[in-house]
Amino acid sequence: EVLTPAIDALGRALDELEREGAIWRQVGKGTFLAPGRDEKQSASLTDISRQLTPVKMMRARLCIEPAIAREAAINASSEALNRIMQAKKGAEEAGNWAGYEAQDDAFHHAIAAAADNMLLAALFDQLSQVQRAVAWGNVTRSTRQPPRSHSSFEEHAAIARAIAARDPAGAHDAMRRHIGSVSARLFGEI
Numbered sequence: 001e002v003l004t005p006a007i008d009a010l011g012r013a014l015d016e017l018e019r020e021g022a023i024w025r026q027v028g029k030g031t032f033l034a035p036g037r038d039e040k041q042s043a044s045l046t047d048i049s050r051q052l053t054p055v056k057m058m059r060a061r062l063c064i065e066p067a068i069a070r071e072a073a074i075n076a077s078s079e080a081l082n083r084i085m086q087a088k089k090g091a092e093e094a095g096n097w098a099g100y101e102a103q104d105d106a107f108h109h110a111i112a113a114a115a116d117n118m119l120l121a122a123l124f125d126q127l128s129q130v131q132r133a134v135a136w137g138n139v140t141r142s143t144r145q146p147p148r149s150h151s152s153f154e155e156h157a158a159i160a161r162a163i164a165a166r167d168p169a170g171a172h173d174a175m176r177r178h179i180g181s182v183s184a185r186l187f188g189e190i
């Protein structure tokens with residue numbers, strides 16, 4: 001099954017977060033963020049950002065974001081779908097790279113929120129913070145704005161279509177293709 005590696009990776013990530021004290025789990029009740037960790041967590045994310053290569057950061061995205069897109073296809077409300085579509089459109093209409101990146105970030109955040117799972121949203125937020133520190137500072141652009149042929153536009157559309165169609169496997173696969181494409185463009189194959 002295609003989803004098994006992503007689910008296994010997510011399980012390992014949750015186990016590690018529990019060992020680190022970032023979350024706690026209780027059978028029959030759920031998984032919860034540990035209280036009072038903001039300063040320690042921020043320092044930990046800074047340490048991770050300093051040590052993580054862009055390629056390893058993208059590999060982490062490949063483990064987590066397809067699973068989040070899968071959950072969004074299952075759980076997204078109509079309001080969540082609207083936020084995904086608005087961010088997708090905003091990215092397509094951006095007049096410069098900074099505007100595009102802000103809308104791209106909003107698109108991925110909207111998907112994480114659409115998954116309707118507080119823990120997945122928190123994991124995504126941490127991943128996003130590390131990503132900004134690790135990767136985007138190293139990216140140089142040769143144009144003022146994304147060209148109309150920018151591959152992320154169609155990739156985002158495919159993800160959004162799968163989520164709107166309530167197609168978990170399609171959303172998972174579309175997000176996996178998108179993250180792989182971004183990684184290949186920025187850093188070569190991973």
